[in-house]
Amino acid sequence: MTRTPVNVTVTGAAGQIGYALLFRIASGHLLGADVPVKLSLLEIPQGLKAAEGTAMELEDCAFPLLRGIDITDDPNVAFDGANVALLVGARPRTKGMERGDLLSANGGIFKPQGKAINDNAADDIKVLVVGNPANTNALIAQAAAPDVPAERFTAMTRLDHNRAISQLAKKTGAAVTDIKRLTIWGNHSATQYPNIFHAEIAGKNAAEVVNDEKWLADTFIPTVAKRGAAIIEARGASSAASAANAALDHVYTWVNGTAEGDWTSMGIPSDGSYGVPEGLISSFPVTTKDGKYEIVQGLDINDFSRARIDASVKELEEERAAVRELGLI
Ligand SMILES: NC(=O)c1ccc[n+]([C@@H]2O[C@H](COP(=O)([O-])OP(=O)(O)OC[C@H]3O[C@@H](n4cnc5c(N)ncnc54)[C@H](O)[C@@H]3O)[C@@H](O)[C@H]2O)c1
Numbered sequence: 001m002t003r004t005p006v007n008v009t010v011t012g013a014a015g016q017i018g019y020a021l022l023f024r025i026a027s028g029h030l031l032g033a034d035v036p037v038k039l040s041l042l043e044i045p046q047g048l049k050a051a052e053g054t055a056m057e058l059e060d061c062a063f064p065l066l067r068g069i070d071i072t073d074d075p076n077v078a079f080d081g082a083n084v085a086l087l088v089g090a091r092p093r094t095k096g097m098e099r100g101d102l103l104s105a106n107g108g109i110f111k112p113q114g115k116a117i118n119d120n121a122a123d124d125i126k127v128l129v130v131g132n133p134a135n136t137n138a139l140i141a142q143a144a145a146p147d148v149p150a151e152r153f154t155a156m157t158r159l160d161h162n163r164a165i166s167q168l169a170k171k172t173g174a175a176v177t178d179i180k181r182l183t184i185w186g187n188h189s190a191t192q193y194p195n196i197f198h199a200e201i202a203g204k205n206a207a208e209v210v211n212d213e214k215w216l217a218d219t220f221i222p223t224v225a226k227r228g229a230a231i232i233e234a235r236g237a238s239s240a241a242s243a244a245n246a247a248l249d250h251v252y253t254w255v256n257g258t259a260e261g262d263w264t265s266m267g268i269p270s271d272g273s274y275g276v277p278e279g280l281i282s283s284f285p286v287t288t289k290d291g292k293y294e295i296v297q298g299l300d301i302n303d304f305s306r307a308r309i310d311a312s313v314k315e316l317e318e319e320r321a322a323v324r325e326l327g328l329i
């Protein structure tokens with residue numbers, strides 16, 4: 001049977017994450033090894049030539065699943081018929097830029113893109129925002145798309161989730177595949193809270209296996225939360241291949257489901273669960289099935305976790321207040 005290709009739109013296609021992402025989308029790592037894709041690349045005018053170069057390379061791979069590539073600087077064209085949208089292109093923080101300036105500059109990108117998704121995307125559109133500040137950029141795009149169900153707008157904390165799994169595996173000598181039910185709570189920022197109290201290592205409670213609250217508070221949490229900055233310091237550029245890998249993981253899991261007995265972390269509009277104010281795009285533990293996700297309910301949140309979740313959620317509330325003030329939502 002010949003499947004209809006899935007339309008995948010990638011913004012910031014000529015950037016470093018774009019370059020690490022597109023070839024793997026075209027080889028089946030976003031949706032599955034039997035799912036054909038059509039790519040639509042959105043760039044700003046200055047990025048179009050480089051995007052054309054990447055498209056030439058994609059063609060030169062002769063990927064069996066790749067059924068076409070369009071390149072444009074017009075969001076209405078880029079999101080026309082989109083089933084999956086990866087919003088990667090964003091305005092980076094530059095020297096001397098205040099948080100308000102950064103939010104305002106990104107509002108100029110994510111508000112029109114949200115509207116273009118609202119007006120042009122397919123009914124089943126799923127959106128992942130990677131560009132920082134990812135949670136609040138997702139909120140801006142979602143607010144500009146009133147006809148799209150809010151839960152289709154998500155922000156990426158899967159990179160933090162993967163980082164936390166690797167750090168925990170290193171500490172305990174476990175295989176990464178033995179680690180389940182880890183959660184990133186809150187914002188994709190230094191306030192995020194990677195929680196191992198519900199996690200399992202080969203079926204045993206991870207916090208009990210580690211049995212070292214000092215390591216948890218002083219090493220594990222800051223290492224995961226500040227890993228992005230450490231990579232910028234070491235590489236002279238922000239994470240790209242690992243970010244692209246996490247974007248693929250996020251969408252693949254959303255579409256194809258979490259494994260029995262496990263969950264993942266996604267930045268999603270809060271329904272008020274765990275005291276996170278409704279509408280904030282915050283990271284939660286979620287299970288996924290048949291292209292839908294659900295927040296894992298009923299977890300016992302101890303005082304150590306509560307304080308850290310609240311701190312990250314407070315930052316998200318402040319970001320929401322700032323973009324409201326700027327008229328972006
Ligand atoms: N959520 C996460 O875990 C995570 C991880 C790593 C990086 N990031 C973020 O992802 C973003 C992209 O990172 P990168 O390294 O690829 O950056 P980059 O600067 O290499 O590329 C960004 C690209 O976006 C393009 N762009 C800018 N405005 C655009 C617009 N309005 N429409 C379409 N394209 C536009 C630029 O021309 C550029 O080609 C950054 O905001 C970065 O901070 C997020």
Ligand SMILES: O=C(O)C[C@H](O)C(=O)O
Binds near residue numbers: 159228231238
């Ligand atoms: O781009 C950044 O500021 C860092 C990035 O979000 C990351 O977590 O690697």
